[in-house]
Amino acid sequence: MAFPKDFVxxxxxxxxxxxxxxxxxGKGLSVWDMFCxxxxxxxxxxxxxxxxxxxxxxxxxxxxxxxxxxxAYRLSICWPRVIPEGVxxxxxxxxxxxxxxxxxxxxxxxxxxxxxxxxxxxxxxxxRGGWLNRDSSEWFAEYTQVIVDKLSDRVSHWMxxxxxxxxxxxxxxxxxxxxxxxxxxxxVLTAAHNSLLAxxxxxxxxxxxxxxxxxxxxxxxxxxxIPVTDKPHEVENSRRRMFSITEMNCSSNTWFAxxxxxxxxxxxxxxxxxDELPDFDVDDMKIIRQPLDFYGVNxxxxxVISSDxxxxxxxxxxxxxxxxxxxxTPKALxxxxxxxxxxxxxxxxxxxxxxxxxxxxxxxxxxxDPQRIHYLTGYLGELRRVIxxxxxxxxxxxxxxxxxxxxxEGYKQRFGLIYVDYGTGERTLKDSAYWYKDVIAxxxxxxxx
Numbered sequence: 001m002a003f004p005k006d007f008v009x010x011x012x013x014x015x016x017x018x019x020x021x022x023x024x025x026g027k028g029l030s031v032w033d034m035f036c037x038x039x040x041x042x043x044x045x046x047x048x049x050x051x052x053x054x055x056x057x058x059x060x061x062x063x064x065x066x067x068x069x070x071x072a073y074r075l076s077i078c079w080p081r082v083i084p085e086g087v088x089x090x091x092x093x094x095x096x097x098x099x100x101x102x103x104x105x106x107x108x109x110x111x112x113x114x115x116x117x118x119x120x121x122x123x124x125x126x127x128r129g130g131w132l133n134r135d136s137s138e139w140f141a142e143y144t145q146v147i148v149d150k151l152s153d154r155v156s157h158w159m160x161x162x163x164x165x166x167x168x169x170x171x172x173x174x175x176x177x178x179x180x181x182x183x184x185x186x187x188v189l190t191a192a193h194n195s196l197l198a199x200x201x202x203x204x205x206x207x208x209x210x211x212x213x214x215x216x217x218x219x220x221x222x223x224x225x226i227p228v229t230d231k232p233h234e235v236e237n238s239r240r241r242m243f244s245i246t247e248m249n250c251s252s253n254t255w256f257a258x259x260x261x262x263x264x265x266x267x268x269x270x271x272x273x274x275d276e277l278p279d280f281d282v283d284d285m286k287i288i289r290q291p292l293d294f295y296g297v298n299x300x301x302x303x304v305i306s307s308d309x310x311x312x313x314x315x316x317x318x319x320x321x322x323x324x325x326x327x328x329t330p331k332a333l334x335x336x337x338x339x340x341x342x343x344x345x346x347x348x349x350x351x352x353x354x355x356x357x358x359x360x361x362x363x364x365x366x367x368x369d370p371q372r373i374h375y376l377t378g379y380l381g382e383l384r385r386v387i388x389x390x391x392x393x394x395x396x397x398x399x400x401x402x403x404x405x406x407x408x409e410g411y412k413q414r415f416g417l418i419y420v421d422y423g424t425g426e427r428t429l430k431d432s433a434y435w436y437k438d439v440i441a442x443x444x445x446x447x448x449x
Contacts, residue, residue: 003384003444008111008395009436010072011065011417012352014118014162016048017404019078021055025093028084030120031130031171035178046410052402053425058101060427064418065401066108068433069440073110074351074397075101076118076162079143086122087139095150102154113157113397115219116144116202119167119178126179131172132190137197137287144202145209152210159296159351160199162219168192169250176408185248185276192250193280196259196288203290217294218260219351223253224302224336226329228313237307239339245269248276253340261344263289294394295344298352302332322355322375323413330378334386337393347392353379354399356406356413359430367419367430376432380439380447398436402427 016032036047054061065073080086081094105112117140121130125139144160161167170177173188183191203216225242227234245252245268254266263285270277303312320328337348355375359367380396387393403416411422417433420426438446 002442003387005443006394007443008072008349009440010070010074010111010113010395010397011068011401012074012397012399013054013401013404014076014115015078015081016051016118016120017400017406018052018054018402019081020048020050020053021081022047022049024055025097026084026091027078027094028080028086028091029123030078030080031123031126031178032120034123035180038180041180042408043410043412046405046412048405050422051405052420052422055097057425058097059104061402062101062104062108062110064427064429065105065110067437068417068429069437070110070401071440072113072157072395072397073105073401074113074115074159076115077147078120079117080120080122080124082146083122083143084124086125087142090146095146098147099150102151106154111157112151112155113159114147114151114155115159115162116140116147117160117198118162119171121167121179130179130191131168131194131198132183132187134194134197136194137201140198141201141205144205148206148209152206152212152214154212156210156212157215158206159217159219160202161195162351163221163298164192164195164199164218164256165221165223165251168195173249185273186278188250189273189276190278192255193278193284196256197284199260200288200290203292204287207290215293216290217292217296217346217349219296219298220253220256221251222297222299222332222336222340223251224299224332224339226302226304226331226335228304228306234307238305238335239342241305242335242339243343245272248272257295257344259285259288261289261292261295261346292346294349295340295346296349296351297336297340298399299332299336299350300353300355300399301326302329302336304329323358324356324409326355328355328375328378330375330382332382333379334382337383337386337391338389341391347394349395349397350383350393351397352399353396354415356415359403359414359416359419361419361421361428365428367428369430369432372430372432373435376436376439377448380444384444384447
């Protein structure tokens with residue numbers, strides 16, 4: 001059975017992970033540029049200084065994206081490439097890069113979907129407090145205006161923030177990601193709140209200044225709970241636990257999504273965090289809650305849970321794992337979208353899903369990755385099942401279009417449909433890219449055949 005006729009097949013990447021050109025053409029520093037200089041933070045001391053060199057090879061990459069047949073490419077903008085100090089003077093060379101990239105994608109029949117923040121926060125603004133500074137939402141709104149004024153005549157699909165759970169919790173509480181902070185929890189909640197304000201003000205700017213009808217969303221993590229059986233009490237248990245906050249961290253669905261969509265923080269989070277809550281302006285929620293056109297969500301895996309035990313069910317020994325040691329759980333793309341739609345009532349787009357695999361060029365010059373094809377067959381089959389059940393999932397973005405810098409994992413992990421030789425920059429389409437090309441051409445009918 002095919003997917004809906006208007007279903008959007010795409011793939012995604014992020015600026016710091018693919019662009020390189022870290023010091024080219026007037027670009028400012030980001031917190032990731034600085035974090036990668038710290039000893040022991042990144043696998044084997046890798047950095048994003050060159051990465052896939054997409055900054056210089058974007059025309060080739062746009063052509064390959066078109067060759068695969070993608071209908072959409074989810075890219076992100078490097079804030080300090082466009083505004084080196086984060087606010088103030090615009091770097092026209094940096095802005096022109098995205099102008100040319102958008103044109104190259106359109107020339108190859110690919111619709112650009114733009115994420116405004118995918119973690120490369122301007123270092124100059126970090127020195128002024130970063131997300132801890134309440135002015136950060138105004139800084140982000142100013143930056144949004146620059147991008148929308150330049151690109152919205154051709155770009156209609158926008159995401160404000162990518163995975164706020166990760167850049168707040170891993171970056172500001174745990175210190176595993178840039179900027180590498182281990183703040184007290186009150187400060188973590190302050191940073192989270194200011195990022196939500198930034199989302200709201202950015203959405204306001206997009207809607208007010210766009211030159212084409214906008215489709216606005218965000219791209220949070222979808223932390224998914226899978227019921228051990230389809231029995232009603234197990235389904236309701238999984239639904240409840242998927243939207244519960246039980247730990248002192250920001251790694252939940254509701255702490256970010258409830259304010260964005262429902263205009264309030266979840267009651268269980270407010271109760272658990274009550275001794276750490278900062279003072280919030282009473283009008284902030286009016287800014288944070290803006291009309292959204294879709295709920296973007298990044299789902300890679302889920303926990304299988306039972307009402308009979310508090311911890312996830314691990315299953316048999318020796319589970320199927322990606323090279324990130326993530327369990328392969330295709331039903332995450334059924335239950336995740338189902339539960340999210342039931343709560344938030346917004347059309348969904350899977351803005352990231354994919355797997356890291358042990359990929360290399362074989363003796364025949366090709367990259368054979370049957371594990372990735374198997375992974376996608378299972379996950380997309382479950383996504384089609386939830387669509388058949390009436391959940392409005394409008395698109396799917398594979399992560400990632402090409403192998404790239406995988407944050408703290410450096411170049412150890414390969415998620416791409418396109419293999420990248422980091423020494424030469426040479427690109428090679430993997431077997432999965434050709435498989436995905438057939439899926440797109442058949443609108444999903446070829447899956448499993």
